[in-house]
Amino acid sequence: MTFLVTAAAAEPGAAPAYAWLLIGLPLLGAAILLLGGRKTDSFGPLLATGLSWASFVLALPLLFAMLGRAPEDRAVEHVLYSWIRAGSFQLDAGILIDPLSMSFVLLITFVGSLIHVYSLGYMKDDPGHVRHEGHTLSAWEESRQPSERRRFFAYLNLFIAAMLLLVLANSYPLLFVGWEGVGLASYLLIGFWNHNPAYATAANKAFIVNRVGDMGVIAAIMAMFAAFGATDFAGVGAAAAEADTGVLVLIGLLLLLGATGKSAQFPLQSWLGDAMAGPTPVSALIHAATMVTAGVYLIVRSAPIFNNAPTAQTAVAVIGAVTLLYGAVVGMAKDDIKKALAASTMSQIGYMMLAAGLGPAGYAYAIFHLLTHGFFKAGMFLGAGSVMHGMKDEVNMRRFGGLSTFMKITWITFGLGWLAILGVPPFSGFWSKDAIIETAFIGEGIRPWLLGGAALVGAGITAFYMSRLFFMTFHGKRRWSERDYHPHESPPTMTVPMMVLAAGSALLGLILAWPFAETKPIVAWLEPVVGYGGSEAEPVLAIPVIIALTLIFVAIGAFVAYRMYIQEDVPTTAPVGSWGTQAARADLYQEEVNRTLFEQPGVALVHGLEHTDRSGVDGTVGGLATWIGDLSSRLRRIQNGFARSYALTMLTGVVLFLGAVWVMQ
């Protein structure tokens, strides 16, 4: 295994001691904003944004230092302190900086900081909104008052810190701390407008579904501890080389369970759509660009386990393929712009999972697609936020149409994201998605045809629903009235981040997959961590054929969308549609399935227990309490207040005392 050779060679050197500040600065920001109270209202959002940028700036010297070292020396570690000491078990809390974690650090801090900037504008009072005399603030407006903004930025900083901890951790337990931290931040931000009960429910749903996945990670850590006696990446990696395949498959499947929860993969995908209840910058950062990709990171980081557990690896690929189609199908029917984007996110992460499940050949492409997706999807979410900003928070695309003339910047930046996700050359998505489709076609038997076919069809569907979204929003007839809506371009704090992300959507793929280099730069960069990306085996179809097929599928998808949504009028109320449309609109009945399989038996169990508790346990305890109360009331009458009867009680007591002892003798 190529990986093992490189792992043995790369004994981590020491990372600079200031590396922990990457995590510490945003954490400090969260602490200041949350504990500082209203005093920090005025400067809090700016401080949070500044600290996020500071984290990015700090990462740059680390990056340059890493580039300056030979590829096999690029992984460095900095031990912070001895965390867990129990007998022979020793675990240090430390930071692991290698090309993989560095890729994430740059993505998180850069995109995260851009979204901080965007939020400065987005979370401000709507400048286009005229406040009339005597106009009382709606709950929505109320939530954008200064103190709420502070809370929002505090959570954003908390998220950045937790996400950085997740990717920089040098062991599974520490990763899990970050894992739970991002879960918490996600929960807090989905439920940010929790005065709306539906939003609070959405937050709970996300949290609870994630708990299922979290149990998988916990169980995996326990299994590692039991099987290997180690839970740090280095220890687990070394032990996995010699471990029993059965154990590795178990650990791999448990990790996969965790990944499906965090990354909204089948069968734990149900929370992501509802998570769009959070403010749009949150959807862009957490539920598109970074947090939801943590599952992919977990799989790639656990490469030593999956490489030796082919069954688990195949499971990853299958889950990825299923989810990419699932998300794509759901995305076709959604009219809510954010939910359509969420379905698309789910689908795109499916691609990443698929790639991660292809082993060393796919790891680099999983991360590659993750990075490009981080840019174009965040860009499109911010674009959606910009549209909502100009359209009084309308999210129903059937009420949009023809917005391109009103918000030019949003239109162009969104358009670049659209081209990227479609995979139109030379935009980012083309390079990353195409690499995954090609790799999926590698293998023997029916497997490459199934996986590759799914990826190919998914690309076509993606083209259809993303074009549908783009056309319904920016083109076609205006399906809104001038009286109700005054669409306008967003302020520069919002458009500048969108432009930066759009530039990334356009160029990042080309840069990272520089076609004139011998090896793609992203593959060479990640090779010391995940092994060699380019497999010797050739796909079952010739590469040019695959590219051509992909582009044909994409063209067909986009053309159908053009026919349906530009050439024909879009009804403002959704038609009933075929059963397929209805099923997709209902998220392929995921709620019904969950309710029948899990909720109803659970509720029945709780009712049963509750009944037992009430009639059995409470009945006994309550009866006993009543009996004691009665006894007490009766005994109380002896205490009648007369000294003479007290004396009599004593005398009786003495007589009985003496008599009893006398009888016993």
Place this chain on the structure above:
Amino acid sequence: MPTVFEAPEINWAAIAPMLVVMAGGLIGIVVEAFVPRRRRHSVQVALSVVALVLAFVALVTLTVDNRVKTLGGSVVMDGMSVFLQGSLIVFGLLGVLTMAEKFGGDRPDAFTPMGAAIPGSAYEAAADRAGLATSEVFPLALFSLSGMMMFVAAGDLITMFVALEVLSLPLYVLVGLARRRRLLSQEASLKYFLLGAFASAFFLFGSALLYGYAATTDLDGIAAAITETRPGLEPLLVPAILLVLVGLLFKVGAVPFHSWTPDAYQGAPTPVTGFMAAATKLAAFGAILRFVYVGVEGTRWSWEVGLAVIAALTMVVGAVLSVTQTDIKRLLAYSSIAHAGFILVGVLAFSTLGLRGVMFYLLAYGLMTIAAFAIVSMVRQGGTEATQLSQWAGLGQRHPILAATFGFLLLAFAGIPLTSGFTAKFAAFAPAIESGTLGVVLVVIGVLASAVTAFVYVRIIVLMYFSDATSEDVVAAEASPLTTAAVAVGAVATVVLGIVPGPVLELAAQASELIR
């Protein structure tokens, strides 16, 4: 038989703490007579505090290494005496602090200006106008305390009886000196006195029979006599022991000799109640320990089941009756009865560990009790103590710290872990379980009774935190540093003895030694 009376050896160092406390009381009387009324209160308080501090210093410097029988064997200064006397002095200090509380007035808040005046009479009103104050409560408390100190160290029955009376008589007076609800207070005092005299009679009767059996009142002598056979006298022995025990059990408030407790606790001025509940119980248990462990252990097979039945009854009746109480002071009185039962379980372990557990329990219980009654004295409605439980509703909202402290003390009474109540119960029950089947049965009853009392205590916490106030004018009086200090010491000790009981348990273990 020697006809010449020989003066006994007196080890002054050993009895110095008792002498200091007694001297403090005597000087207090002189102060009462000669110091101007204006300054009498502060002088008395200062005098009492100084006397008690000096006594404590004497105890830890002179007495602690001077463990002897002295005064011809009538005073035994062994480990137990030292530990219990030290605890008594601490209780006395805290008690004096709470009794001195003025709550912003010009005289001690809890005591009537003129104890001799008929309640509601013109005489009383005149005394009130003249600004009189019963500052003699401080010497009375000191006298009572010196009696208690002698009680735990008494090596023969005569000394024990004298000590019993020395501790009781000032208490009878103190109970009747409440400033408000004076009739109730005087009634309580009278009942306490009558029933106390009744119990003393039993004690004396039993002592006489024991003397008849053993021809000595010395506890060692009695123990020696039990090992021999006394033809024709055998039937005297067990009734004698039981009668002496009745006299002692009365003081701890064991069922069925408990009837005075709720009435006296309710009627007495609240600081006196706290002092009495803590110190009297400790002193009486000291005497029981010495009488049972040193004097009559040889025959315990013939009476321990009887004592066990009393312990069980005490726990059950105390716990069950506390359920229906509506007055916080009466509730705490029944709680103290239940606690007496728990402590008796430790006594019945008949082991060194049992002795340690009992001593620790007495110290822990006394500290939390004084603090709890001090808090009760602070909660007011319209200038009088709000002792009705319904008046405590919603107190947690208005006085969070006070209510939290009281709630914590209640948890300690219930024996919840991380409070001294838990450690104490554990220290008393564990040796009982090791002592045999009887001990196991008692501990099971004790745990069940604890569960019942826990309900009672938690109900008060619920009342304070989860009920709305019935009337808005129930407030906690602004306490002076005196009461605050007493509450703080009690509460902090309850925390410390709950979390790090090690040092004090170790101290108690070292003190678990009886000189025979």
